[in-house]
Amino acid sequence: MREASPRVPRPRASPDRSSIPVRIREHLVVGVDGSPASVGALAWALRHAADHDCTLEVITAWPLGSAVFVHEVPGHFSEARWKAVQAQAQAMAYVKSLVEVAPPYTSRIENAPALDALVDAATRGHLLVLGSDRDPTGAGADEFTVPHLPLTTRVQRLATCPVVLIPHELDLDVDEQPHADQASVTEPPATVG
Numbered sequence: 001m002r003e004a005s006p007r008v009p010r011p012r013a014s015p016d017r018s019s020i021p022v023r024i025r026e027h028l029v030v031g032v033d034g035s036p037a038s039v040g041a042l043a044w045a046l047r048h049a050a051d052h053d054c055t056l057e058v059i060t061a062w063p064l065g066s067a068v069f070v071h072e073v074p075g076h077f078s079e080a081r082w083k084a085v086q087a088q089a090q091a092m093a094y095v096k097s098l099v100e101v102a103p104p105y106t107s108r109i110e111n112a113p114a115l116d117a118l119v120d121a122a123t124r125g126h127l128l129v130l131g132s133d134r135d136p137t138g139a140g141a142d143e144f145t146v147p148h149l150p151l152t153t154r155v156q157r158l159a160t161c162p163v164v165l166i167p168h169e170l171d172l173d174v175d176e177q178p179h180a181d182q183a184s185v186t187e188p189p190a191t192v193g
Contacts, residue, residue, distance in 0.1 A: 026054040029125035031118050031155075033064050034087030037131025037168035043095045044166045045129040049103040056105040057125065060088040061117035072111045084109050115154055122159035130155060132165040 030045035032038045042058065049056040062084035063070065072078055088107060096102045110117040122128045132152050156163045 026052065026126040027057065027124060028054050028127050028129060029057045029059060029118075029121040030129040031114070031121070031131075032058055032060050032088050032091050033084075033114070034060075034091055035131060035168070037166070039091045039095060039131070040168050041129045041131035041164075041166040042091050043098060044164070046095055046099055046102055046105070048129075049105070050099065050101055054103070054126075056103055057121065058088060058092065058105055058107045059110060059117060059121050060084045060108070061110045061112050061114040081109065081111065114151055115158075118151075118155045119158045119160075122155070122161045122163070125161050128155070128159050128161055128163045130163060130165055131168055 028045050028049050030038075030042050032042050045056060045058075048054065063080035064084055064087060070078070070080060072081060088109065092105075092107070108121075110120075112120075118128065118130070130152050132150075152163075152165055156165075
């Protein structure tokens with residue numbers, strides 16, 4: 001008499017999931033340097049992420065402002081990095097006090113020029129949000145003086161995702177999104193290929 005072999009269950013065929021729609025959460029990136037304009041952008045991005053179930057990445061490049069660019073030396077205190085960390089933390093604490101529910105977010109402190117950090121972050125996002133203290137139409141921008149253009153204009157020209165500019169005049173205590181005439185959205189340039 002033959003000994004019965006143990007029964008091994010047959011693997012079931014997995015159901016065809018190709019017809020099941022997958023919801024991909026949009027990823028917002030917001031640049032924060034501690035300025036009133038960037039705090040307004042952070043408030044807008046936080047509320048937008050909460051209202052639309054988006055992920056949020058808060059990015060601060062250092063050194064801030066017009067300070068001389070230096071690379072971080074591991075194991076040594078960097079005052080420039082410390083200032084960037086403090087600027088981001090203070091902005092986030094203030095903005096979180098204005099919203100009922102803050103969505104989950106990640107924060108990044110990048111040792112890079114702001115232009116490079118923001119353009120790189122735009123490759124990871126569906127939407128890049130920046131504060132602006134200039135005319136959102138870009139009026140008066142001279143094509144031949146690109147290095148002298150505002151950072152927001154240079155980012156808009158190089159970003160691979162739409163860029164939303166939030167004016168610094170936005171009332172942060174009002175829990176509403178800016179109206180169409182308050183925010184400026186720039187689509188990325190079309191690629192030829």
